[in-house]
Amino acid sequence: MLIAKNDTVEVIAGNDRGKRGKVLRVLPKSDRIVVEGVNFIHRHTRPRSQGDQGGIIEKEAPIHVSNVKLVCSKCNKGVRIRTKILADCSKTRVCTQCGEMIERR
Numbered sequence: 001m002l003i004a005k006n007d008t009v010e011v012i013a014g015n016d017r018g019k020r021g022k023v024l025r026v027l028p029k030s031d032r033i034v035v036e037g038v039n040f041i042h043r044h045t046r047p048r049s050q051g052d053q054g055g056i057i058e059k060e061a062p063i064h065v066s067n068v069k070l071v072c073s074k075c076n077k078g079v080r081i082r083t084k085i086l087a088d089c090s091k092t093r094v095c096t097q098c099g100e101m102i103e104r105r
Helices: none
Strands: 008-011 020-027 032-035 040-045 055-060 068-071 081-085 091-095
Touching: 008 032
Parallel strands: none
Antiparallel strands: 008 020, 008 068, 020 032, 040 055, 081 091
């Protein structure tokens, strides 16, 4: 996966189209990511013990990685990215619009 934790992404499909957020979790087996402030679901919980309180919890649900684009820091918009192999045989991510290297945080 070319998208990693703590990257800033922009949603390009679905009800939250146009929103930006930070990637909280990456689920590579199912090709999904959890983005902060995007794709909220309502989870109905019941009290587990006598002192606990049940209720409705809002939390972010995973979305498919194909529905987001990585935000380039130079372009300041959602862009496609490619991998490039450097001279020291290490891989890096490169913006296809401006050619800027995108570092992992």
